[in-house]
Amino acid sequence: MDFSALAERLLPGEYPALETFEKRYPPRDLPKNAEVTRLAPSPTGFIHLGNLFVAIANERIAHRSGGTLYLRIEDTDLKRKVEGAVEAVIAALDYFDIRFDEGAQIGGDDTYAPWYQRQRADIYRAYAKELIRRGRAYPCFCTEEELSALRAEQTEKKEVTGYYGKYARCRNLSEEEIYAALDAGKPYVIRLRSMGDASRHFTFHDEIKGEITVTQNDQDVVILKSDGIPTYHFAHAVDDHLMRTTLVIRGEEWLASLPIHLELFDVLGFRPPKYGHNCSLMKMDGASRRKLSKRKDPELSLSFYRQEGYHPFAVKVYMLTLLNSDFEEWHAKFPDKPLEEFPFRISKMGKSGALFDLDKLNDISRTELSRLSAEEMLAFLRTWAQAFGTPEQQAYFADEEYLLKVLALCMGTAGKKRRKDFVTARQAMEEIGYFFSAYAQRDAYGVDEGTRRAILEGFLATYDPKNDAQVWFSKVKELAANLGFAAEMRDYKADPAAYKGSVSDVAQVLRVAVTGRANTPDLWTIMQILGEERTRGRILAAARA
C-alpha cells in the first residue's frame, strides 16, 4: 500500500517538516536538575481539591528545582469548555500561592505557545500525517454502534475490551476498501497501529510509586478524532515533548494509560518525561472509602473552603501534610519559616490514597489562625464577611477598634498564651456575635431562679467597671461566700457537701447573663470590652427574666 498517498488523501496539504517543530521549540536552557512541570486542566473552570493537591506537588517540585511550571489548556473536548474557565483556574490557584511561569493567560515566556491545544491542531496533524506515511497509523471507519457492539461481544466472551489485534477491523483494510469508504464520505478517525503485545510485561520506574510492572499496549487507540482534533493521549505525547516537560505528576487514574503514552512517545521518536502518579484523595462513604467526587462531596470544591472561610494557608498546610510525610514535623519545628523553604521531595510522596480528614484540617486551621495577629485576623475576616457574611456581621466592621479588642481577647495576647477559638472565618464571626448584638442562644444557668436573681442582683450592687481583674474577682468570691458557695475551688473540692456550689457556679451565672454562653474567654475582660452600660443592661435583663 502506498502510505504516502494515503497520508496525503487523509491530511492533504503542506505541513511543516517535523524538524521545524524541534527548532521552534528548542530544549530549555535550565540548570542541571531543574524540572519542567505543568498543569493541564480541561477548561471546565471547576478546580477541586484533588487538582490543588497535584498542583501543589507540581509547583513545589518545579520551583524547588529552579525549573518551570506552566499552564496548558486541554480543550480538545468542546463539551467541556466553559467561558472564563482559564481565568477561574488561575485565580483559584493563585489564592493558594501557586503561580505559573508561563502558559495560557500568564504572559510569561511564550516560546512554547500556543498553550491551547485547539490552537495546536496543525502540529498534531503534522505528526499524525507522518505516522500514516510510515504505516504506523491508519483510518478507522467503525461507527459508534459497531464499536459498542464489539465491546458487548468482547464482554460476553470475557475478553479484554477494546480495539486491538483481530478485533481491529479497520487495521487491515485493503487499499480499495479504504478509498471506497473515503469516496463514500464515511467519517473516520485515525488510530495508532500498535506494535505492542499485552501479554508482555516490563518494569517502569515511577517517581512516586517506584518500580511498577506494566504491560505493553496493544490497543489501536484513536489519536485523531473525526473532527481532526487529537485525543488526550496523542496531544499529551506531542505537547509534553515539544514543551519540553521533564516530569509529569498526575493523578493515578492515568496509570492505566501509561502504556499507551509510552508507545506513543516511542513511535514518535520522543524521549518520554519522568512520571509520578499521585494517589487520589479519598473519602469515607459508609463502610468503604472512595475517591472524592464532585457530585457528592461539597468539600471537594475549592469554593467550599472560601465560603466557609478556611484560611488558604491552612488548606495549603494540610495539603502539604498529606503530600510529604515529613512536612508536618518540619512545620511544627519551624512554624515561622515560609512554606517555600520546606525541602519538598517527590520521593516522600505517599503511595496509597489518603482519606480526607476534616478534623485534621480543622486542627491545622485553628493553629494557623492562632498565629495571626489580631490585625491580620481582622483583615481576613473582613474579606470573608464582605463576600459571605450577613449584613449584621458586616456591620461588625463599623468600629474596628472595638473589633480589634474582641479579637485580641479571643486570640490571646501576642507573645503570651494563645487561644485557639477560631477555626474558620464563618465560625469566628458567629463566635464573637455576643459582643455585638443580643445573643440568640442562652445556655443553662445551672442554678435555680432565686439563686440566679440573688447572684445577679448581688453582683450589680457592688459592680464597678473601674475595678481591675483582681478586685473584680475578689468581689465575685465574696458574693459567692455570702450566698453559700465556696469562694475557693479547693475548699469546695475538699468538702462539696458543705456548699451550694463553688465560685465557678456563680461565675457561670454571670457569664450566661452577659454573653448567653456557658463557655467564653475571660469574663472580666468581656465586661471591660462591652462597657458598663451594656454589661449592666444585660445583667439587669437577665435578673428580671
Next chain:
RNA sequence: GGCCUUGUGGUCAAGCGGUUAAGACGGCGCCCUCUCACGGCGCAAUCCCGGGUUCGAUUCCCGGCAAGGUCACCA
C-alpha cells in the same frame, strides 16, 4: 471480569531483618482553672490472612483476601 496499584491504631503516618512499633489528629481521663480555649501529663487502640526464607520477620518471597484505579472519537 482482565490488567495495574495499595494494605502499620478510627484517620494521616514513621519504620526498610532484632524497636517497649515514633509522632500528629480524633476519643477518653487527670492536672491547671471563674467556664472555655491554651498548656502539661497519662490511657485505650495498629503491623490484612496463610504459607515459606531465616536463629529471628511489620520489614524479604509466594499465595490468598480486601480496598482503590482503569478498561471512550472524556480528559
